[in-house]
Amino acid sequence: MSEPLSQPATANLLTDNPELYEARFPDPERLAGRWAEDCLRRYGAGPRVLDLGCGTGRDAAHLHRAGRTVTGADLSDAMLAYARAQHPGPEYVRADLRQFALPGREFDAVVCLDSALLYCHTNAELDGCLASVRRSLAPGGLLVAEMRNGAFFLGRTELLDAPRVNGFTWRGVAYESTTTLYVDRTAQLLRRTRVWTADDGSEPAEQRSAWRLLFPLELRHMVASHGFEVLALYDGPGPRTEPEWREGDAPGAVTDADRLHLVARRLN
Incomplete structure (x- = not known):
């Protein structure tokens, strides 16, 4: 039986009830994970992946099944417990994306989907996140992010x-x-x-x-200031666009619609 709305575990009904989250935002085709895997392959990422803000673990598990060594990181203990039970394969760790360190781990790519990057509300929080991502990546590693577009x-x-x-x-x-x-x-x-x-x-x-509402040129500047080269920045197609991304779709060339998709490479 479900928990009454008047008695949520904490302040966020969806993140505190991962099953409810997946019921509200179903992704039976694993579209977000497939899009992320397509980006990683398209730009030649190595096998070690950090899914930052992994939520229920659906996308991390898809990347794991695609043959990658995946670590999923999230701040919600409820989400992490659910991910370990329902989407096994990756290693799941607790981390605050605004500033984190994962000692002893180095990644070939960091994936950050579903506007997770935009929970960094201030410039200081964005700087903390991007600096942490850079430290976590091997030289030449990729940052793949999907988020709302402030310019829209x-x-x-x-x-x-x-x-x-x-x-x-x-x-x-x-x-x-x-x-x-x-x-x-x-x-x-x-x-x-x-x-x-x-x-x-x-x-x-x-x-x-x-x-946080980020504009395309602002995002380019912030990413570059942390030692990244932007390889692609476009509005669609993607996992939450209309029309949705499908296998074989190439990245777009404009940044006008509601979503932004970023692929950036860490410079040496």
């Missing part, structure tokens, strides 16, 4: 004009989420308020989060 919100309001309502059923309970986004221009954040309701008699639960 210049003059566009379609994601801001009205709440988005999504419904799904998990363990016999019908859930509905109503999500409202707004741009905090001073902090350069996309702030999200999500209200959860369920038909199990529990009270509605309101949760708040935010992503």
